[in-house]
Structures are given as C-alpha cells and as structure tokens.
Amino acid sequence: MLQQIYPQVFHNFRYELNKDMQIAAAHFIPHEAAGKCANTHGHTYFVNITVAGDELDESGFLINFQQLKKIVHGKLDHTLINDHTDLFSNTRAEDFPTTEVVARKIAEIVQEHLDTMPNRPTCVQVFVRESPTSYVVYRPKAGNR
Numbered sequence: 001m002l003q004q005i006y007p008q009v010f011h012n013f014r015y016e017l018n019k020d021m022q023i024a025a026a027h028f029i030p031h032e033a034a035g036k037c038a039n040t041h042g043h044t045y046f047v048n049i050t051v052a053g054d055e056l057d058e059s060g061f062l063i064n065f066q067q068l069k070k071i072v073h074g075k076l077d078h079t080l081i082n083d084h085t086d087l088f089s090n091t092r093a094e095d096f097p098t099t100e101v102v103a104r105k106i107a108e109i110v111q112e113h114l115d116t117m118p119n120r121p122t123c124v125q126v127f128v129r130e131s132p133t134s135y136v137v138y139r140p141k142a143g144n145r
Contacts, residue, residue: 006048007137009125013052016124019068021047027081027097030090040080045102046129047072049110053121062121063114071113072106103128103138111140 006018026042028034049072053062075084081097082090087105089095103126110123129135 004046004048004129006050006127007125009050009139011052011122011124013122013124014054015056015062015121016050016052017062017065019049019051019065021049021069021073023047023073023077025076025079025081027102029096029098030082031093031096043130045099046135047106048125048127049106049123050125050127051110051114051121052124053119055119055121057117057119062119063117067113068110071109075109076106099128099130099134099136100138103136107138107140 004020023045024042025045026040028040029037031038049068051063051068056062081102082088087095087109088097088101095101106128107123107126110126114121114123124139126138127135128138
C-alpha cells in the first residue's frame with residue numbers, strides 16, 4: 001500500500017481513525033460529455049475513510065477497521081460500479097459513478113452503518129484516488145451528518 005498523506009479535515013471529536021483500502025472496479029460515465037470515460041474502463045481506487053467520534057464502543061473501538069472494509073470493499077471491489085443501482089444511476093447526473101459521486105456514496109454507506117452503532121461515530125471525510133494524478137475529497141456538511 002502506498003503511504004500517503006491525506007488532506008486533513010478539522011473537527012472537534014476526541015478520536016479519529018483512518019482506514020485505507022484499494023478497490024479494483026470498473027465504471028463508465030453515461031454522458032456524451034464524458035469523452036473516453038463514457039466507455040467501460042477500470043481503476044484501482046485508493047480510498048481513505050476518516051471516522052471521528054467522542055465515544056468508543058464496548059470493544060474499545062471507534063469502529064472496527066474490519067467492519068469498514070467489509071461494508072465498502074466487500075460491496076464494491078471487483079465489480080462494475082454502474083451495476084450497483086441501489087447507489088448509482090445511469091440516468092441522473094447527480095448519481096453517475098464519477099469519482100466525486102463514488103466518494104459521496106462511500107460516505108453515505110459508511111454513515112448508514114455508523115448510525116446503527118451505540119457510540120454514534122461520524123464519517124467526516126472520504127478520499128478517493130482514481131489515478132496517480134487525480135483524486136477527490138468528499139466531506140459531508142455538518143448538518144447532513
């Protein structure tokens with residue numbers, strides 16, 4: 001795994017954890033303005049998820065790293081992202097599987113899981129690197145957490 005420094009999100013929580021993972025997946029952007037990206041192609045996405053909170057769970061975790069990997073990597077790795085119609089749309093631009101939307105959807109998947117936990121941690125940032133020269137950072141607005 002490439003060691004990398006990520007943009008830092010500022011928050012007032014006591015704890016912060018970061019989970020890195022690689023996701024090998026294909027996608028296409030179903031719009032004529034996407035150029036070559038309208039064709040099916042693949043990436044090895046480098047993903048960093050930042051979770052923060054004030055309380056630990058009964059095991060002493062903010063969240064178990066394995067849980068994060070299962071809910072994100074387990075869902076998206078080695079898939080055609082466009083096939084996840086519960087997350088992405090091939091008809092609505094705000095849900096096309098661009099890197100921006102992939103980052104937002106990962107944050108939503110993670111937060112949905114975090115909302116079930118008694119210690120109520122928060123996903124404060126998702127970083128998705130699509131290529132060595134291109135990445136997106138998604139940070140949910142405080143009122144949307």
